[in-house]
Amino acid sequence: MKRLVVLGAGESGVGTAILGKKEGYQVFVSDKGKITDHYKKVLRNFEIEWEEEKHTEDKILNADVVMKSPGIPDKVLLIKKLNGLGIPVISEIEFASQFTSATIVGITGSNGKTTTTMLTHHLVSHGGLDVNMGGNIGDSFAKQVAENDAEYYVLELSSFQLDGIKTFAPHIAVLTNITPDHLDRYDHKFENYIASKFRIVMNQNENDYFIYDSDDEVITKYLTEHPIRSKLLPFSLKEKVENGAYLEEDNIKIIIDNNELTMPTKDLALKGNHNVKNAMAAATVSQLLKIRKTTIRECLENFHGVEHRLENVLKINNVQYVNDSKATNVNATFYALDAMKSSTVWIVGGVDKGNDYTELYPLVNEKVKAIICLGVDNSKIINAFGNCVDNIIETQSMKDAVNIAYKIAERNENVLLSPACASFDLFKNYEDRGRQFKEAVREL
Structure with missing residues (x-):
């Protein structure tokens, strides 16, 4: 035995x-x-x-x-x-994949992977296929293989899970983007983290598919230096692609072997350019799995997103409170600040994973009127933004942070929790952090 x-x-x-x-x-x-x-x-x-x-x-x-x-x-x-x-x-993913004959869609990336995973599962299940969702989300993949195996799986995969694979090969791999994250686990070398993400295609063959963001220079550079065997289906907001997804006059176009799907971006339930990309990735998977086009369109029109990801909590005195606790790295927070259309009080901080905050400077200068630090050690944030924002306040609890934000924010402004850091110093995890934020807002 x-x-x-x-x-x-x-x-x-x-x-x-x-x-x-x-x-x-x-x-x-x-x-x-x-x-x-x-x-x-x-x-x-x-x-x-x-x-x-x-x-x-x-x-x-x-x-x-x-x-x-x-x-x-x-x-x-x-x-x-x-x-x-x-x-x-x-890893669990490697172990469990040996005991199922299901068709697997594997989704990874520094940001957007949870939204893309949930959106893909939403599309495929509404398309009538027998599909489970797992990986980094919900019940573990292994438990589902043991107790309620399905014909299809949509798996959200972290770089740590991919580090532990030997033979695992998803039929469809999706890479949403690559930005510096978890560098503390990769000897502070970005190239190690990039290679880790690309393990998702390592065992794919000519009959498999790789869906990726061709606007992401990190990804395209890696592909030119390390050609892969699977069929490439890029998605882009900037240029037309032959096979894959692109934007044409505010319409998403998805073309796979002359089979075309068109959808206006204004009909997407999820707003923001990053969500146009998430929709492109999920819809490309659905096209490959032969989901009906009307089903794909309907699902993209009615999917309202993920808890703790740019989640509108409440409007109080005309101030919008937004929970983006899932933003555990700088790039995720970049999207959140970019999505703010008016002056914002920004709650930030936690366990820093080797963050470089410089890419946030233009957005912070333009949109942030005050910063509330929420971490055990806030020195790096204070040093990074001391010259951009006059008002930086340190707090040690979510209740304090929200109460101070309530005092500072004025009509038509936002209070945004988008920490750009891990949560383990003051909270169990990002969900706990997000729930505490929502509770504190409801108590105002």
Whole structure:
């Protein structure tokens, strides 16, 4: 009997354990932190052995295969020991893909991947296909393969999940964009992070498809230097493409092998240029999967987006409060500030991942009247924007941040939570941060 060791008992770890058990592995789950009561209960129900607050090496180094949570860096000593012993260390995505014959759509990118994943799933499920959504979102891919396998999967994939693949190959890969993010995990080398994102196409062949933003110079440069085997379907707001998606006089045009779909951008439920691109990517996938054009158009007209991503919360005294807690990097915040049409009080800060704030200067100069810092250490933000904005205030809780914003913001202005940073210093995760923001706004 093969031994599967799972490191990390979160959603992906527990899902992998369930699938491993079902497929006849001897399974052991080890978490260096505390395991939540919910996941303990699941592990007990499946009679899976587990430990918490430690990694017992004797029970780990005898594995045939190890699935590690995306949160554990490769630099950790235990992972180095496993690598030294030649024991495969893989991600949940790699493990689960071996046990399904489904057609997989894999979506990655620094920004836009959650919206594009949810939008693609919305289009494909309304098109009548048997489709599940997973990866970085919702129930784990492994758990779904174990308990309710589907004919199609739309998976949101992070670079950390892609780092742990060996043979995984989505039939359709989507790359929304690449901007510097998570550089703390990639030796502060942008090229390492870029290569990591491109692992999504590494095992594709001539019968597979790669959908990507051809306006993104990082992507196009990488493609010229590292040609890939799959069929290329670019999308662009700037130039006409032969096969793929482009903009023509405020109409989205998608052409695949002479099959054409047209839709006016004004009919999209999601506003902003970045969402035109997300719509192009999702609609291109749907065209490939032969979803009816009327269905694609209807779905793009009625999809209203993702919680914590430019989410309008409330209007109070004619001030619009916007929750963009999902903006955990500078580029995401760039889109958020770009979407603000009037003067804005900006709540920013958290765990800095090696951010370079210079690309925000023009937008901050133009739109931001005050900055409210919300992090344990705000020195980098204060240094970065001290010359752009007169009013910079430090806070240590969401309630304080929102109350101060309420005092500063005037009629027809915005209060925008778009942190550009990770959330782990003051919050459990970006969802917790966004929910606290919404609660604080509702209490005003």
